[in-house]
Amino acid sequence: MAERLSPPARFTPVSSDDLRIAEVPFLTQINLRVDPKSRAAADIGLALGAPLPTDPGTCTSAQADVLWMGPDEWLVVGERGDDPEGTIRAAAGTAHVGITDVSAQRTVISVDGPRSRDLLAHGCALDLHPRVFGPGRCAQTMLARALVVLAATGEEGFRVFVRSSFAGYLADWLLDAAGEYLRKGTVTSR
């Protein structure tokens, strides 16, 4: 089998006391379209371990991360090799549900550390204050003019979902913008 390369494969993870940036490649991502009031939506939530989040800009995390994408649309994110699609299909049965594997659409860059909010704020117009955008929040927006899905995974950690063709550009931009936060104790690893 041919070696599988992620789009920003030439991107080198960096970390310092203040900031850690690394790619999280090849996560399993499923786009889910279903009427939130339907029986199928409840069944899928049950199978995934948490009800589908219906508040705009929120995500839940149980067997897989479920990110709100729209009033009837979610992005289900599993670890590499997980099969959330099988779980969803089994729960949905023959109901009117749209399930699409979009794993190749986006790759994920994780931004972590006390200065992660400062770094993202360089190129994102959203209010990223922890009171507004704390753990459990997600948003589709623009980061440095690239379309991204931002998800707050912890108090200081974010996942940036970016389209594969923009990933190299965004990785370059993040590294450039992170310059001032990486001076202290920077470790670069391959």
Next chain:
Amino acid sequence: MLLIPCPWCGPRDEAEFHYGGQAHVAYPENPAALSDEEWARYLFFRDNPEGRFAERWNHTAGCRRWFNAVRNTATNEIEAREVIA
């Protein structure tokens, strides 16, 4: 830049949106019966008021949903908005 309140995502930059023109332009009930001029009026003629104007927006960089908003074209204040089902 305008700060446009998406009914789903909240206030976002204008750059995240696509403009959809005047809202509530009804499709003719019987298009075949229209004269060329009436058809052209339906296709190309839109209001251009100074003041309140109902228009369509799509939040292309966010939830990708269409909604209607009433914008004051003189002050750019957005006074009302509604979800399109």
